[in-house]
Amino acid sequence: MVRLRLLRSIRAQLVLWSLCVNALLLIGLGVAVLFIFERLQANQTDTALQLGASQLVAVIDSNQDHLTIPDEDAALLAGRGLFAWVVNPQGKLDATVGRAGRLKLPSVASSTLAFQTIEVTDERLRLYAEPLDATGGALIIGMSLDESERASRTIFVVLAFAIPSALLLSSVGGFFLANRALRPIAAITAQAKRISRENLSERLAFSTSKDEVGALATTFDEMLDRLQATFESERRFISDASHELRTPLGILKAQIGLALSRPRTAETLSQMLRAMENDVDRMTRLVETMLRLTRAEATPLRFQSVDLGDLLAGLVTQMQPLAAERHIILSLTARSGARISGDPDQLVQLFLNLLDNAVKYTPDAGKVAVRLQQNQQEWRIDIQDSGVGIAPEPLSHLFDRFYRVDTSRTRETGGFGLGLPIAQAIARQHGGHISVQSQVGTGSTFSVFLPIINRFSIASSVSFQSKESL
Ligand code: ADP
Numbered sequence: 205m206v207r208l209r210l211l212r213s214i215r216a217q218l219v220l221w222s223l224c225v226n227a228l229l230l231i232g233l234g235v236a237v238l239f240i241f242e243r244l245q246a247n248q249t250d251t252a253l254q255l256g257a258s259q260l261v262a263v264i265d266s267n268q269d270h271l272t273i274p275d276e277d278a279a280l281l282a283g284r285g286l287f288a289w290v291v292n293p294q295g296k297l298d299a300t301v302g303r304a305g306r307l308k309l310p311s312v313a314s315s316t317l318a319f320q321t322i323e324v325t326d327e328r329l330r331l332y333a334e335p336l337d338a339t340g341g342a343l344i345i346g347m348s349l350d351e352s353e354r355a356s357r358t359i360f361v362v363l364a365f366a367i368p369s370a371l372l373l374s375s376v377g378g379f380f381l382a383n384r385a386l387r388p389i390a391a392i393t394a395q396a397k398r399i400s401r402e403n404l405s406e407r408l409a410f411s412t413s414k415d416e417v418g419a420l421a422t423t424f425d426e427m428l429d430r431l432q433a434t435f436e437s438e439r440r441f442i443s444d445a446s447h448e449l450r451t452p453l454g455i456l457k458a459q460i461g462l463a464l465s466r467p468r469t470a471e472t473l474s475q476m477l478r479a480m481e482n483d484v485d486r487m488t489r490l491v492e493t494m495l496r497l498t499r500a501e502a503t504p505l506r507f508q509s510v511d512l513g514d515l516l517a518g519l520v521t522q523m524q525p526l527a528a529e530r531h532i533i534l535s536l537t538a539r540s541g542a543r544i545s546g547d548p549d550q551l552v553q554l555f556l557n558l559l560d561n562a563v564k565y566t567p568d569a570g571k572v573a574v575r576l577q578q579n580q581q582e583w584r585i586d587i588q589d590s591g592v593g594i595a596p597e598p599l600s601h602l603f604d605r606f607y608r609v610d611t612s613r614t615r616e617t618g619g620f621g622l623g624l625p626i627a628q629a630i631a632r633q634h635g636g637h638i639s640v641q642s643q644v645g646t647g648s649t650f651s652v653f654l655p656i657i658n659r660f661s662i663a664s665s666v667s668f669q670s671k672e673s674l
Contacts, residue, residue: 270298271292
């Protein structure tokens with residue numbers, strides 16, 4: 205089991221792979237070297253035989269049908285390790301050179317040029333036969349292959365020791381190199397194991413190394429940054445939500461305690477219950493809004509083609525009675541055919557939150573204008589109001605969950621500080637975002653940017669003026 209795990213480790217696999225590749229390469233190289241060496245040796249032997257033969261042919265004499273070789277030429281050839289038989293036209297052996305005298309005349313086809321390798325008592329001989337055109341008869345010249353075979357064997361033995369030694373050395377080297385390269389990974393693993401939910405602020409901080417391992421550690425640290433931010437935001441959300449629920453629950457508990465403290469008439473009890481009902485309603489709304497936020501952040505969208513112009517026109521119509529009640533001029537400038545791929549329910553939620561705020565935070569007889577326009581590769585929807593406006597400092601927290609600019613004022617309007625985070629989450633789910641510009645006393649403009657997925661030809665221009673409907 206342990207051995208198996210060891211084999212599965214990157215270090216062992218690196219060493220094994222390099223060992224296999226090196227072994228294949230070295231063995232291939234060894235075989236090639238041996239093969240080429242033997243070929244060269246064989247060529248050299250054959251050339252030496254041919255050269256010796258032509259030298260012999262030049263000096264062979266014919267004396268009354270008896271072929272002879274001058275002694276000094278025979279000695280010269282024998283000194284080069286060559287031996288030869290000279291056969292007369294009748295097929296009888298006339299002369300020999302070197303050790304040929306001690307060897308049996310081989311049966312080589314001497315009428316044609318021919319090479320042949322034969323074995324004589326544990327020794328291999330290379331022979332070359334050449335017909336003697338001038339005198340008739342033939343010449344067979346030979347050479348022992350012992351020396352070249354010994355040289356081949358020596359090379360084989362050297363390779364047989366050198367290749368395993370080289371493999372062993374390269375494996376040891378590879379093992380140390382792999383160890384060195386992987387040591388930081390082991391350190392990262394150990395450190396990463398220590399990081400848990402409780403000490404999520406710890407980092408690997410391996411920034412000294414600029415190699416792949418350093419890049420891995422940096423990426424891991426960045427992932428921890430994001431995880432920590434998410435954890436902290438979740439923790440804040442839970443604590444804010446608990447805080448938000450605790451107040452009405454406390455009031456409810458006090459009201460129940462008061463109601464039960466002494467006997468009361470049915471009318472007083474029903475009055476008290478109505479007050480309690482308001483708090484329960486508020487808590488129900490809070491829980492529903494929180495659910496909407498989770499849904500906006502986590503539920504996958506059901507994408508379909510949505511006409512933003514039509515969607516905004518429907519919403520503005522829906523908001524008209526509320527605006528009219530407070531003499532607010534609500535207008536829409538939009539082109540129909542502004543299509544995006546999106547989730548219509550979520551998009552309605554997004555624009556409803558912004559429109560609701562615009563109307564809510566605009567004093568009576570103010571103005572709220574909704575404009576849809578194309579901005580390069582995205583649709584831009586501005587919701588501009590002539591309302592109270594927002595100071596620069598709160599502006600930067602506007603999209604934080606449970607953030608309200610003026611808590612007492614927003615309590616009156618029933619807000620929980622979740623409308624804008626929900627809208628932003630929906631915009632992000634659609635690949636877009638919301639930005640805001642505002643000036644205290646002048647008004648605010650919330651701009652929604654949504655990427656254009658599909659743009660149809662602009663058929664008509666719809667300008668919806670709420671004044672006309674008022
Ligand atoms: P709420 O439900 O409390 O309105 P939001 O997340 O929608 O929560 O808004 C957060 C805060 O931003 C609000 O408390 C409000 O003070 C401020 N705000 C939002 N929209 C506007 C606006 N159009 N004009 C002025 N203030 C705004």
